[in-house]
Amino acid sequence: KQEVTQIPAALSVPEGENLVLNCSFTDSAIYNLQWFRQDPGKGLTSLLLIQSSQREQTSGRLNASLDKSSGRSTLYIAASQPGDSATYLCAVGMGAGANSKLTFGKGITLSVRP
Amino acid sequence: GAGVSQTPSNKVTEKGKYVELRCDPISGHTALYWYRQSLGQGPEFLIYFQGTGAADDSGLPNDRFFAVRPEGSVSTLKIQRTERGDSAVYLCASSLSGTSDYEQYFGPGTRLTVT
Numbered sequence: 001k002q003e004v005t006q007i008p009a010a011l012s013v014p015e016g017e018n019l020v021l022n023c024s025f026t027d028s029a030i031y032n033l034q035w036f037r038q039d040p041g042k043g044l045t046s047l048l049l050i051q052s053s054q055r056e057q058t059s060g061r062l063n064a065s066l067d068k069s070s071g072r073s074t075l076y077i078a079a080s081q082p083g084d085s086a087t088y089l090c091a092v093g094m095g096a097g098a099n100s101k102l103t104f105g106k107g108i109t110l111s112v113r114p
Numbered sequence: 115g116a117g118v119s120q121t122p123s124n125k126v127t128e129k130g131k132y133v134e135l136r137c138d139p140i141s142g143h144t145a146l147y148w149y150r151q152s153l154g155q156g157p158e159f160l161i162y163f164q165g166t167g168a169a170d171d172s173g174l175p176n177d178r179f180f181a182v183r184p185e186g187s188v189s190t191l192k193i194q195r196t197e198r199g200d201s202a203v204y205l206c207a208s209s210l211s212g213t214s215d216y217e218q219y220f221g222p223g224t225r226l227t228v229t
Contacts, residue, residue: 004156034217043118043205044157044220051215089156097169100212101147104156 002027004092006105013080014113021075021108023090028071031095034102035064035075038087047088048075080112116140118221120206126227127196135191135224139208146189147218148181149205157205163189164212196228 003026013019023033032051036044048057048064050073056065063076073090087109091102119138127133139146144165149157159173163183171181178196183189193200203225207218 032215036220041225043222044207046217046219049217091156097164097212100145100209101159101162101170101173102149102157102207102218103159104149106154106156 002030002092002094002103004090004103004105006088006090006108008108009106010109010111012111012113015080015082017080017112018076018078019080019110021077021088021110023073023075023105025071025073025092025103027094028068029094030068030092031099032093033064033066033073034091034093035062035073036089036091038089038107040086044089077110080110082112082114085110085112118206118208118219120204120221120224122224123222124225124227126229128229129196129198131196133193133196133226135193135204135226137189137191137206137208137221139187139189139206140219141187143208143210143219144186145209145212145216145218146183147207147209148189148191149207151203151205151223153202160191160204162212169212193226196226198228201226201228 035047050066061078087107089107091104146163148160151157162170166186178194203223206221210216
């Protein structure tokens with residue numbers, strides 16, 4: 001059974017700092033990995049999707065990397081801003097059909113202090 | 115364009131009552147997923163539809179939970195004889211196709227509170 005772990009559960013950093021959020025998974029036979037942002041009381045916003053054949057994806061100040069063999073992904077946030085404060089979740093998909101459902105970590109709650 | 119919408123946004127019900135939660139996916143998305151998120155946890159899979167059929171319902175916790183998607187678009191999650199443990203945020207997601215090639219887009223969720 002696939003398990004996804006995100007440590008630490010919470011992180012507080014000063015504005016302007018570059019930071020890395022970690023995600024690990026137990027079954028390396030993933031098809032893709034997706035990073036989401038969740039604001040309090042809201043749904044999930046997709047940030048980046050990395051296919052298993054890719055090593056990284058970039059969107060603005062965000063960069064996500066994937067190392068399938070070691071079962072790890074990182075989300076790099078450059079020059080953090082208070083508006084980046086939210087919970088960040090990673091989720092893995094295992095393939096097609098029933099395997100396309102996502103298995104989530106518990107998320108990392110990020111607070112960026114002004 | 116319009117994203118995934120869910121109604122109601124909040125639902126408070128008494129223990130033992132029946133509730134229905136609705137999801138309107140993005141137009142043209144054939145795959146639809148229901149997840150449940152408890153406080154402090156990541157979303158957990160409930161059921162997946164490809165078109166009108168439930169292709170995987172392995173995440174439904176018991177037979178009080180049932181979901182339909184009769185015309186391959188809107189889906190309704192139905193919970194009978196609600197229990198306090200059913201309190202959670204119920205999230206719906208849709209995807210262009212039922213493979214991991216495509217992103218899943220989530221709705222804002224329905225917060226269910228069973229008193």
